[in-house]
Amino acid sequence: MRAVVRRTQTNKTVEIHVLRAGDVEVDLDRRLLRRAGKIVHLTPTEFDLLVFLMKSEGVPVTHSKLLQTIWGPEYGEELESLRTYIRMLRKKIEDDPAKPRYLFTEPWVGYRFCNTSNSLLLNNPVV
Secondary structure, eight states: OOHHHHHHHTTOOOOOOOOEEEEEEETTTTTTTETEEEEEEOOOOHHHHHHHHHHHHSSSSHHHHHHHHHHHEEEEEEEEHHHHHHHHHHHHSSEEETTTTSEEEEEEEEEEOOTTTOOOOOOSOBB
């Protein structure tokens, strides 16, 4: 019985190959970002950071979690590097980086990715 249950559970696993939010589309297999249908170049670190945030949609991710996940376990206090990468990502995916629709700052915590096309908007997200 356990073997039958195990086989039926693995058949239900669905792999996600493309992440979408509004006009932003990330192809995980090809490691491509499209914004409004146009390919946007991302560095490997920018790509990994964006994918991690998109997969954690709606959940605030701490600075240290982002740094340790993307850069490695020995990182955790390099906030200025993280801020720089978030600033570069905003320039590439936001219509107006000063008024983001996707990448929000959670003061004293980290960052949150919000898909405004299919989730509730926060009352006053902080830039």
